[in-house]
Amino acid sequence: MVAGQEIKFRALTIIDLVTNLFEIVRIKDKTCANVTLQFENAWLARYPRPATVIHDQGTEFDFQNHLNLHRIEPRSISAKNPQANAFCKRMHQTIGNSLRVLVTLNHPFNINDAEQLVDTAIANAVYAHRCSYHGTITATPRSLPFHRDMILDLPMEADLQLIQQHRQQLIDKELIQANRRRFAYDYQPGQEVLKFCYKPNKLDPRADGPYCIERVHSNGTLTI
DSSP states (O other), X not given: OBTTBOOOOEEEEEEETTTTEEEEEEESOOOHHHHHHHHIXXXXXXXXXXXXXXXXXXXXXXXXXXXXXXXXXXXXXOTTSOOSHHHHHHHHHHHHHXXXXXXXXXXXXXXXXXXXXXXXXHHHHHHHHHHSOBTTTTBOTTHHHHSBOSSSSOBOOOOHHHHHHHHHHHHHHHHHHHHTTOOOOOOOTTOEEEEEOSSOOTTSOSEEEEEEOOEEOTTSOEEO
16 A cells, blocks of 8 residues: 555566576566566576476467567466466465565655565565575575585585486475375266366355266266
8 A cells, every 4th residue: 555545566477497597577567578578587687597487378478479480399288287386376475474564664655665675575586595405406596507606715616417216206206295085986888977166156066967977088088
């Protein structure tokens, strides 16, 4: 709230899924041209070209021509299969906590003060994330790409292949724990199944159907 008026700010979050390195940029609008420009300035102008860029299906990420110009493979995700959302949520929570403290200590009186507080909160959250030790990568996100500790003047060498193996071991361990609560069942054509509703309201049914199974595929999916 600035002078009794609610002000909303938007930010673009860019993540390297290998090192967990973040870049967060405050943007004025969510137009495709502005998002493309900020992505160019905040990431492509600072770091080596990525092989693939994963993004959702929002209209602000309709920049396939720009990615093809840099020979980057665009890859969109579906709303039912989000990727890197856990990192974004934790980062946004950190920004919200930092911004809440800054607003309490220094209440903004105009738009410029509010923008400075948002930029400070983003910088604090990014710094805290880059200094934090991650058990998945067994290092800090900043030390992997720059081979230097974030706080101490110490060199750091990392084996990315070993980190990838460690990540895969954690994934396999979590998958084994999840499979303990499941049981195997082979569906047959002619049987009936229910289909879960995607994001139902509180009083809406959680599934609809039943539907008759027409075909069972080798990957476990069904045609109804």
